[in-house]
Amino acid sequence: MKKIGLLGSTGSIGTQTLDVIREHPEQFLLISMSVGQNIDLAKKQIQEFKPKLVSVLSDNDKEKLKLEFGDKVEVVSGHEGLVEVAVHEDVDVLVNAVIGSVGLKPTLAAIEEKKQIAIANKETLVTAGHLVTEAANRNGVTLLPVDSEHSAIFQALNGERTMDIERLILTASGGSFRDLTRDALKNVTVEQALNHPNWSMGAKITIDSATMMNKGLEVIEAHWLFNIPYEQIDVLLHKESIIHSMVEFHDKSVMAQLGTPDMRVPIQYALTYPKRLERLNGDRLNLWDIGTLNFAKLDFERYRSIAYAYEAGKKGGSFPTVLNAANEEAVAAFLNKRISFLEIERLIEQALEYHVGIKQPTLEEIIEIDQQSRDFIHSKID
Ligand SMILES: NC(=O)C1=CN([C@@H]2O[C@H](COP(=O)(O)OP(=O)(O)OC[C@H]3O[C@@H](n4cnc5c(N)ncnc54)[C@H](OP(=O)(O)O)[C@@H]3O)[C@@H](O)[C@H]2O)C=CC1
Numbered sequence: 001m002k003k004i005g006l007l008g009s010t011g012s013i014g015t016q017t018l019d020v021i022r023e024h025p026e027q028f029l030l031i032s033m034s035v036g037q038n039i040d041l042a043k044k045q046i047q048e049f050k051p052k053l054v055s056v057l058s059d060n061d062k063e064k065l066k067l068e069f070g071d072k073v074e075v076v077s078g079h080e081g082l083v084e085v086a087v088h089e090d091v092d093v094l095v096n097a098v099i100g101s102v103g104l105k106p107t108l109a110a111i112e113e114k115k116q117i118a119i120a121n122k123e124t125l126v127t128a129g130h131l132v133t134e135a136a137n138r139n140g141v142t143l144l145p146v147d148s149e150h151s152a153i154f155q156a157l158n159g160e161r162t163m164d165i166e167r168l169i170l171t172a173s174g175g176s177f178r179d180l181t182r183d184a185l186k187n188v189t190v191e192q193a194l195n196h197p198n199w200s201m202g203a204k205i206t207i208d209s210a211t212m213m214n215k216g217l218e219v220i221e222a223h224w225l226f227n228i229p230y231e232q233i234d235v236l237l238h239k240e241s242i243i244h245s246m247v248e249f250h251d252k253s254v255m256a257q258l259g260t261p262d263m264r265v266p267i268q269y270a271l272t273y274p275k276r277l278e279r280l281n282g283d284r285l286n287l288w289d290i291g292t293l294n295f296a297k298l299d300f301e302r303y304r305s306i307a308y309a310y311e312a313g314k315k316g317g318s319f320p321t322v323l324n325a326a327n328e329e330a331v332a333a334f335l336n337k338r339i340s341f342l343e344i345e346r347l348i349e350q351a352l353e354y355h356v357g358i359k360q361p362t363l364e365e366i367i368e369i370d371q372q373s374r375d376f377i378h379s380k381i382d
């Protein structure tokens, strides 16, 4: 029985992680979970999965849950609450499905406690990949990728040596506006941006997908997870999201992982690795029904965010922290209809230009730079 801590249980990845747990009650047990503000869903999840510990964002919601559940569940709150969920003594594996760099501290804390980490929360790796991977190596902790592209690469690399890799090829759907010219992006709406062609995901990552920053963040995520230089990480447009990513080796052999777009597959693989468990639900991949798979070269002028991400990743140090924090704030402002779609990347470009980099930022420096970058974005909007 694997005992699970889950950060972000009410989100898209969180609820699908609970689907996997629900489907295999003999394999998995939910020990602890964190939610943000969706208390109604949290109540249902507590009733169904009976975790020992729950963390909520506000003290007010903490009191509400305490009133409702009494001593049946321990309730904590705030950022410290996320850490408590992550390091609960009964947890074997932490699924980090929270959104944003708020996931960094609990991840580092869980690694220090030698918990396995199933990581969906890419912002944590982008903002402080060097700290997370150093801590994981020092503690002998494997970072198990949940992101579909990284799970694909992880599976393609099974039994392979890093030294044999020629390049990683991340596939990209192109997002909600893939059929629009750059000029047409001037007037797009939030509602249009939230309409991803292949995946049903949380709002922030869906906007990231539309700007292609999602793929930029994933390039940095791949750099840290697989210890591969940026020059050996490519992006390929593939509009069906059937090939989740590929690895090319020096002998020119290419390994790809395929499947229907269903995040429960990589979530479950991260939880069962190195074994596989049967899935009773979900569609099988029928390539004869699909018929054709499409591929196209990426235009960096059309998708500027991804160029900024490569640039920040190659510069390294504190630049990816700035990229991530600026993006989080700019996307939030777009979702709140305070800025236009194209302003997201303009603001990120400005934040990166303004920043004077630090080479090997400490955790304290990262937290400070993250806040400064958010303040910078607000100073441009407010
Ligand atoms: N969705 C997907 O298919 C994929 C997602 N990912 C990555 O997984 C992560 C999660 O994405 P997704 O599930 O789509 O996101 P969602 O927005 O659907 O869910 C986010 C979760 O985090 C909680 N949360 C939000 N803000 C805070 C905060 N400040 N403090 C504590 N908890 C908070 C939310 O709580 P509440 O709702 O209760 O407020 C919710 O449980 C992201 O890093 C994303 O890039 C990667 C690959 C695919």
Ligand SMILES: CC(=O)[C@@H](O)[C@H](O)COP(=O)(O)O
Pocket: 147, 148, 149, 171, 172, 173, 174, 175, 199, 205, 208, 209, 210, 214, 215, 263
């Ligand atoms: C499901 C998943 O892993 C997302 O990160 C997905 O990759 C988004 O799709 P695109 O970024 O390719 O549009």
Ligand SMILES: [Mn+2]
Pocket: 147, 148, 149, 218
């Ligand atoms: Mn992905």
